[in-house]
Amino acid sequence: MTRLRLAVPTLVSLFAALVFGVLLLLVVGAPPFEALSLLVEGSFGSASKISATLLAWSPLLLASAGLVITFAAGLWNIGVEGQVIMGAIAASWVARVVPGPGWVVVPGTILAGAIGGAVWALLAGFLKTHGGVHEIFGGLGLDFVAAGIATYLVIGPWKRAGVASTSGTDIFRQEAWMPEFQAFGVGWPVVPVLLGLASVALVWVLLRGTLFGLRLKSVGNNSYSSFLLGIPTNRYLLGAFALGGALAGIAGTVQVTAFHHKLVPAISGGYGFLAILVVLLAGFSAALVAPIALFFVAISVGSTQLDLRLGLDSAFGGVLQGVIVLFVMFGGAFAARRASWSRSTQEEP
Amino acid sequence: MVPIDPRGALIVEATFNSIIAAAAPLIIASMGETITEKSGVINLSLEGSIRLSAMTAFAVAFWVGNALAGFAVAAIVGALIAAIIAYSSIGLKLNQIAVGFVLTLLAIDLASFLGDSFVGERGPRVPPLPIPFLSDIPFIGKVLFDHNLVVYASYVAIGATWWFFYRTKPGLTLQGIGERPEAAFARGIAVNELRFWYTVLGGAMVGIAGAAYSLDVKLGWRETLTLNLGWIALAMVIFGGWHPLRVAFGAYLFGALQVLAFQLQDVFPGVSQVLPIAPFPLMILALVFVYSPWFRQLGSKFPRMRNLLGSEAPAAIGTVFERE
Incomplete structure (x- = not known):
């Protein structure tokens, strides 16, 4: 019953977001229905496009899953973007230095990505638990530091032979690629x-x-009373950071070893921040993450077609994603407010 | 390092002049955010607000042929985004961090999408306006008073914010609703209404900062124009411990880093890519530093400096006030 009551405002909000998108396309003088059908065609129109969409889906799933953990602990892990980048850097390092066949190197890059992301997340975690730095600002700061390190590596120590350019490092040897x-x-x-x-x-x-999950959620709901009940709050928070960061780091591994096959400065592809939108829309539920993430990458991948075919800026996809999340949040809030109004009017005759 | 020959003096003069100019948009934005956060609301959308207002300011100024019109519309854009955050937090009880974050990404992409056709166009700019007499003072005149209205507005923003916070009654009320909303409410203050308007005011200042970028500092519109100015402004407010003078100090420090990076570009090629990162580790270090017991004792050692040394966030920041 509650699900049904939630479904109606959600559908209305989705429709409103679609109307907003159509209006926006009309404002810039683009044919709205052709543009929207290009979004679908560009993401699911052919075998190679479906494959590209699935490849983009994977890091978004990983980063979103990690965020579900940190959100469950009540943490605003804005540092997820940096954790993806550090995972990518660690995986690149393994891909560059570890010799041997694929079944050695590929698991190595996955492990390295997990460690890189977890270390970076734990840094934000310790800053929170021991340094008094709120995770939003610690994480945000570490995002920029990670991006700076990636840029430094690409134009500095890991630059391509001869040229220092921001287009990326040398392509990894094929054994380090994730197999297709x-x-x-x-x-x-x-x-x-x-x-x-x-x-x-x-x-x-x-x-x-699991007991870990139950306790984690209780820390997220009320960390002070969980502490009074004898749960080692800080240890759980750090555990959530480590696990969430590890999954985000593996997303970084996928970006370097399955998509770019090299390290580039903008290696995260914005999937960390996009994952925050996915999890907000999923209402922090792990089960809903998979379909919503697929829907969102379809928009992202499809919107590149707008650039190629209609000369529109591909940022349209991001606008649509943002508007969807915003409107669904508003729709839910309006519905909740109306419900509480009708309840209060029923109580007062 | 004291310049002896006149040529060296000129270089120092010009360097300080450009530091003051480079910091101006950052100061206006971070003063706006300081006002918002002091009232107890976090407007996380700064990066998006600044980009969208920079783009609309340029578009409007380009159509109308008047920079002032661009500034006006940019202020409205910034104020509107802030109003959405304030309303969704106060009226709809949504999480203001969540809404702010979504609006950040949304406004960034909206700016890229709508501004696509303006990339590479040339528009009007803010005319230079040296202040008569004052700009003739040796050194100081050149450094402080040979600028344009945007830079003078940044001085006014610092002075007015400080004076308002610590020398006026409404300023005291503003701090009250950010620290102890229940107590302020008990004294008959409309907490949520004031918070709404201070958030809108702060947002309008952020919008003006965006316009300052596309119509003064960088001239024109492109996606990477504002170089994380919004995130940096958010960092500055924390670095400055919510005190207008410390926030301004941070902004000038960053301005100095920017100018330094630009001048060292030829010597160390990577420096211009890496130095813009500097505010973020600095912010983290500053936060860890002010959290340390040693810094906390400073305030009690120097009671007169307590305001300036204090570094606590407004106690009720980011929370929703509901009367029971």
């Missing part, structure tokens, strides 16, 4: 997608069926 599976004439990102889905499943089980 050939079918229908294109390569399919089976390993990244499995990693992404496994991370969502892991988080779902962790929060639903």
Whole structure:
């Protein structure tokens, strides 16, 4: 019943967001229906486009799953973007230095990504628990530091032979690439997608069926009373940071070893911040993360077609995503307010 | 380092002049955010607000052919975004961090999407306006009074914010609603209404800072124009411990870093890419430093400096006030 009551305002909000998008396209003089159908065609129109969408889905799933953990602990992990970047840097380091066949290097890059992301998240965690720095600002600061390190590596120590440019490092040797599976004439990102889905499943089980998850949620709901009840609050917060950061770091691994095959300055692809939108829209629930993340990457991947075919800026996809989240939040809040009004009018005859 | 020959003196003069000019938009934005946060609301959307207002300011100034019109519209854009955050927090009880974050990304993309056709265009700019007599004072005149209205507005923003906070009754009320909203409410103050208007005021100042970027500092519109100015302004407010003078000091320090990075560009090629990162570790270090017991004792050692040395966030920041 509550689900049904939530569904109506959500659908109304989605429709309102779509209307907003159409109006925006009319403002810049673009054909709205052609543009919207290009979004669908650009993300699911052919085998290679579906493969590209699935490849983009994976890091978003990983980062979103990590955020579900930190949100459950009541943390605003804005540092997720930096954790993706540090995961990518650590994975790049392994891909560059570790010799041997793929079954050695690829797991190595995944492990390194997890460690890189976890270390960076723990830094924000210790700043919060021991340094009095709120995780929003500590995390935000560390995002920029991580981006600075990535840029420094690309134009400095890891620059391509001869030229120092911001276009990226040398391509990794092929053994370090995440393997693809050939079918229908294109390569399919089976390993990244499995990693992404496994991370969502892991988080779902962790929060639903374990003592750790139960205690984590209680720390998130009321950290002071959890502390009084004998839960080591700081340890749980740091645990959430480490786990969330590790998953975000693996998202970074996917970005370097399955997508770019090298380190570039903007390696995160904005998936960390996009994941925050996904989790906000999913209402912090792990089960809803997978379909919403797929919907959002479809918009992102599809919107690149707007640039190619209609000469529009591909930022339209980001506008649509933002408006959807904003309107759904507003729709829910309006519905809640109306419900409380009608309740109070019923109580007072 | 004291310049002896007149040529060196001129270089120092010009350097300080450009530091003051470079810091002006950052100062206006961070003063606006200081006012908002002092009242107990966090407007996290600064990066988006600044980009969207920079873009609309340029677009309007380009159409109308008048820079002032651009500033006016930019202030409205900034105020509108702030009003959405204030309303959704106060009226709809939504999390203001969440709404602010969504609006950040939304406004950034909206600016890129709508501003696409203005990239590379040339528009009007703010004319230079040396202040008569004052600009003739040796050194100080050149450094402080040979600028344009945006820079003078940044001086006014610092002075007026400080004076308002610590020397007027409404300023005291503003601090009250940010620290102890219940107590302020018990004294008959309309907490939520005031918070709404201070958030809108702060947002309008952020919008003006955005316009200052596209019509004065950088001239023109492109996506990377404002170089994280919004995030840096948020960092500055914390670095400055919510005190207008310390916030301004941070902004001038950053202005100095920017100018230094620009001048060292030829010697160390990477420096212009890495130095813009500097405010963020500095902010973190400053936060850890002011949290340390040693710094906390400073305020009690120097009671007269307590305001300036205090570094606590407004106690009720980011919370919703509801009367029971």
